[in-house]
Amino acid sequence: MTPTTIKSVDWNAFISELAGIELITDPTQIAKLSLDYYHFSPVLQPKLSDKRGDLVVRPATEADVLRVAAACVKYKVPLTVRGAGTGNYGQCVPLQGGVILDTTRMNAIHWIKPGLACVEPGVKMATFDKKARETGWELRMVPSTYRTATIGGFIGGGSAGIGSITYGQLRDRGNLHAVRVVSLEDEPRVIELRGDEVQKVNHAYGTNGIITKLEIPLGPAYPWAEVIVVFDDFMTAARFGQTLGDSDGLIKKLISIHAWPIPSYFAALKSYLPEAKHCALLMIAESCLEPFQELVREYGGQVTYQKIAQEASKGTSLAEFTWNHTTLHARSIDPTLTYLQTFFFTLERVEQMYCHFGDEAMIHLEFLRVNGKAMPAGLQIVRYTTEERLNEIIHYHEENGAFIANPHTYILEDGGMKTIDPQQLHFKELVDPYGLMNPGKMKAWESR
Ligand SMILES: Cc1cc2nc3c(=O)[nH]c(=O)nc-3n(C[C@H](O)[C@H](O)[C@H](O)COP(=O)(O)OP(=O)(O)OC[C@H]3O[C@@H](n4cnc5c(N)ncnc54)[C@H](O)[C@@H]3O)c2cc1C
Incomplete structure (x- = not known):
C-alpha cells in the first residue's frame, strides 16, 4: 500500500495489529470512501475535495472496533467513522487523513x-x-x-x-x-x-x-398512501401544509411543499406536475384518505397522483423527491444550484422570504413537529452566485427572525447547533483524550 496522508506512521506495523479485520488499501477505493455529499455546497467543494484517508477498516464486531481503536491510540492515528457516507457537510470526510472506519459490516x-x-x-x-x-x-x-x-x-x-x-x-x-x-x-x-x-x-x-x-x-407501520396535490398559488399550498400538519385526526408521515419552478426539476413526476403549479408531496395513512380529500377541497387543491401503499411500494417513493432529495434532483438538472436549511417558525416569515427572494431562493418546505406544533422548515433551493451573496441571503433570514442551520460548513457547532455543547465536549475529553476522532470538526475541542 502507499499511504500518503500521514507520513510518520509505520503503516505496516499498524496493519499487523489488525489481522483478521477487513482492510481496504486500494487508493481509488479509499478516495471514494473518503468523501460524502459535501459537493452540494459550492463553499465546501474546494475545501474538501482533496481530503483522503490512508486506510479503510471494515470491522465486523464490537471486538474488532476495540482493536482498531487500540491501534489508533497506540500509533496516534486519526479515526473517522463512516456509515454510508451520504452526509451533506463533509461530516465523514477525514480532514487529517488516518483511518476510515466503515461500519457497514456491523449490520445485525x-x-x-x-x-x-x-x-x-x-x-x-x-x-x-x-x-x-x-x-x-x-x-x-x-x-x-x-x-x-x-x-x-x-x-x-x-x-x-x-x-x-x-x-x-x-x-x-x-x-x-x-x-x-x-x-x-x-x-x-x-x-x-x-x-x-x-x-x-x-x-x-x-x-x-x-x-x-x-x-x-x-x-x-401504517399503510402509507402517496399523494400529490397541486395548487395555483404557493401560499395556499403552504397554508394547506400547515393545516394538514395541525390536523391531529389525519395520520401522516410527510408534508413536503414546493414552489414552482422546483416541481420542474422532478423529471420522473413530470406528468403529475402541471406547468407553473406549486405542489404538495404527501404520505397519508390509507385509512385517512377520505377525510383528507375534504381538506384538499377546502384549499382548492387538485390531486394529480394517488397511490395506495401497495402500489406505492412498487416504484420510487415520493419520499425520494423530498427533504434533501429535492436538492439532489434540482442539482441533477442544474449543478450550480445549492440549498439552505431554515426554520421559518411561521408562515408569515415564509411569505416574506418568498416575496423577497423570488427565484433566487426557491421555497421548499418540510413540515415537522417542534415542541408539539407543526412547523414549516425550509430546504430552499438557491441560485448560487458567490459565497458573499450566499452569506447575505443567510444574514437576511437571520435578521428577520429565521434560523439557518448552515449546510455550508463542516464544523459541528457552526451548522445547526450554533453553540458549544458542553456535554459533548466533556464526553470527548473523557473518551478521546488524544483528539483522534474526526479531528477538525468539533470547534469546542479545537479552540480549548
Ligand atoms: C440526497 C440527500 C438527502 C438527504 N436527506 C436527509 C434527510 O432527510 N434528513 C437528514 O437528517 N439527513 C439527510 N441527508 C444527510 C444523510 O443522508 C443522513 O443524515 C444519513 O442518515 C446519514 O447516514 P450515513 O450512513 O450516510 O452517515 P455518514 O454520512 O456515513 O455519517 C454521518 C456522520 O455520522 C458519523 N457516524 C457514522 N456512523 C457512526 C457511528 N457508528 N458512530 C459514531 N459516529 C458515526 C460520521 O462520522 C459522520 O460524521 C441527506 C443527504 C443527501 C445526500
Whole structure:
C-alpha cells in the first residue's frame, strides 16, 4: 500500500495489529470512501475535495472496533467513522487523513419488540424497516436517503426526515433510547449511555465515540398512501401544509411543499406536475384518505397522483423527491444550484422570504413537529452566485427572525447547533483524550 496522508506512521506495523479485520488499501477505493455529499455546497467543494484517508477498516464486531481503536491510540492515528457516507457537510470526510472506519459490516438487527429495536450501527434503514414492518412497526423517522443510509450515520449526522411531522427531530427526548460507544483511551472500552445521556453522542459527527449498538424507538407501520396535490398559488399550498400538519385526526408521515419552478426539476413526476403549479408531496395513512380529500377541497387543491401503499411500494417513493432529495434532483438538472436549511417558525416569515427572494431562493418546505406544533422548515433551493451573496441571503433570514442551520460548513457547532455543547465536549475529553476522532470538526475541542 502507499499511504500518503500521514507520513510518520509505520503503516505496516499498524496493519499487523489488525489481522483478521477487513482492510481496504486500494487508493481509488479509499478516495471514494473518503468523501460524502459535501459537493452540494459550492463553499465546501474546494475545501474538501482533496481530503483522503490512508486506510479503510471494515470491522465486523464490537471486538474488532476495540482493536482498531487500540491501534489508533497506540500509533496516534486519526479515526473517522463512516456509515454510508451520504452526509451533506463533509461530516465523514477525514480532514487529517488516518483511518476510515466503515461500519457497514456491523449490520445485525439484534431484536425488534413492539415500539423498540436494538441494532448495530451499519444497518441500512430501508433494510431494517422491511424487517420491522413484518411485525407492524417501522422507524419513526428516516432521511430521504433511507435506502442507503445507515442507522448509526443518521444518529451521528442526521437531524430529521420523513416521519418528523409526527415524531419531531432526532434530538427530541425519546427518539434514541440507548447507545454503546467505544472510546479511544489508552485502553479503549465500551460505554453504555441511556436516557438523556445519549445526547452526548447524538449528532456529534463521530467526534466522541464509535457507536457500536443502538436502541431505537419505532412507530406503528401504517399503510402509507402517496399523494400529490397541486395548487395555483404557493401560499395556499403552504397554508394547506400547515393545516394538514395541525390536523391531529389525519395520520401522516410527510408534508413536503414546493414552489414552482422546483416541481420542474422532478423529471420522473413530470406528468403529475402541471406547468407553473406549486405542489404538495404527501404520505397519508390509507385509512385517512377520505377525510383528507375534504381538506384538499377546502384549499382548492387538485390531486394529480394517488397511490395506495401497495402500489406505492412498487416504484420510487415520493419520499425520494423530498427533504434533501429535492436538492439532489434540482442539482441533477442544474449543478450550480445549492440549498439552505431554515426554520421559518411561521408562515408569515415564509411569505416574506418568498416575496423577497423570488427565484433566487426557491421555497421548499418540510413540515415537522417542534415542541408539539407543526412547523414549516425550509430546504430552499438557491441560485448560487458567490459565497458573499450566499452569506447575505443567510444574514437576511437571520435578521428577520429565521434560523439557518448552515449546510455550508463542516464544523459541528457552526451548522445547526450554533453553540458549544458542553456535554459533548466533556464526553470527548473523557473518551478521546488524544483528539483522534474526526479531528477538525468539533470547534469546542479545537479552540480549548
Ligand atoms: C440526497 C440527500 C438527502 C438527504 N436527506 C436527509 C434527510 O432527510 N434528513 C437528514 O437528517 N439527513 C439527510 N441527508 C444527510 C444523510 O443522508 C443522513 O443524515 C444519513 O442518515 C446519514 O447516514 P450515513 O450512513 O450516510 O452517515 P455518514 O454520512 O456515513 O455519517 C454521518 C456522520 O455520522 C458519523 N457516524 C457514522 N456512523 C457512526 C457511528 N457508528 N458512530 C459514531 N459516529 C458515526 C460520521 O462520522 C459522520 O460524521 C441527506 C443527504 C443527501 C445526500
